[in-house]
Amino acid sequence: MRKSRTYFIIYETVSAIPKGKVATYGQIARLAGLPGHARLVGYALHNLPDASKVPWHRVVNSKGRISLDSDPLAGSLQRALLRSEGIALDRDEAVVLGKFQWRK
DNA sequence: GCAGTGACTAGTA
């Protein structure tokens, strides 16, 4: 069922994000050993099956938001999940990266 | 094997 090794690596990295923290796509790509492949991270998560236990909601873009124009449902879901983990969102519904961004 | 696509990013206007 592994479609590709790259996806697997990305999933592993996303799963490593501590609870209550978030990371950017570029950061995930870098930690996964794929520097500069931020888009691949997004692509991998787009293909992520619902059954997966990967905390995709902890992954946000550089603005602290997800672009999810093609799936606004997931956007609202993400907000609920982040809130349930104690992550604060500003009035623009963006994650406060300065405070919750994961730091290795 | 080639062409289109993209949950991105950083730069420019």
Place this chain on the structure above:
DNA sequence: ATACTAGCCACTG
């Protein structure tokens, strides 16, 4: 502050 552009390269058809 927002809007648009180019660069990036693995994945899909």
